[in-house]
Amino acid sequence: MPDYDRKRLAEALCANEAAFQLNYGLDPDDIHAEPSNVDQVEGSEAALPNLILQKEMMISVATGGQRIQDVNDYYRARHVDLKSSVPALGLSYSNPHDDLWSWYHYWRAHLPQYADRRQYVRELFDPLIAAASNRTSIAVVEREPTGWERVDRALSKAQAQLAGATNEEDFQTVGMLCREVLISVGQAVYDGKRHVTLDGVKPSSTDAKRMLEAFLHSVFPGDSFKEVRGHARASVDLGLNLHHRRTATRQLAELCLEATASTSAVMKILSQNAQAM
Structure with a gap:
């Protein structure tokens, strides 16, 4: 860090801390920067607060608040970071102002009123902030591939779809892909010559629920294993519900x-055990 920036940072830290100098007898020039051992925050947890700070800083300098010369270096550093971190989330950071002087010249030429400047910045940042806030640090547990090519391929697509999802239609697509996964699982385990459906109806090639129930009834008959069968039925129903739910959410996906x-x-575990019997 350059000496000038170190001094400015030290002055900012000590600006409202007279007790700091009184208790320790140090001037801001005595402070030095050292690398932190704290793990870096990544993903949406890092991008979201930076987006909010960038938005508020642009509004502030354009409406009589902070002075550009006092905060422009912070803005520029944050701008560079956002250009790399936001696209990694599957989003687009389209702020055309590389520094606050660029923003100054734009608002002077095109946005004479404070209200116009606030509206411009909100339109620039609010959709992106909403999309970033939809991101979650809770990830689906990664499992070993099943070995069924279509199942593993569709699961991978569903995970990628969820990672980039920002609206109801995106989340609905996750449900559609999950349905395709379970259809492929049903086709992988169901054998029409060995497995009988509970209602006697021969399942179609896309009837995941009947195929899975018939397979499970064969390997896990009786009431003692009804929870295992119920888990499979619930998975199929959840995929169908999500696919058709116009109010689909990230949590449901x-x-x-x-x-x-x-x-x-x-199903992979059970199919392997069934083959070994």
């Missing part, structure tokens, strides 16, 4: 993908 992945793993 996460639950659906987790249920689908776990059902796929359970």
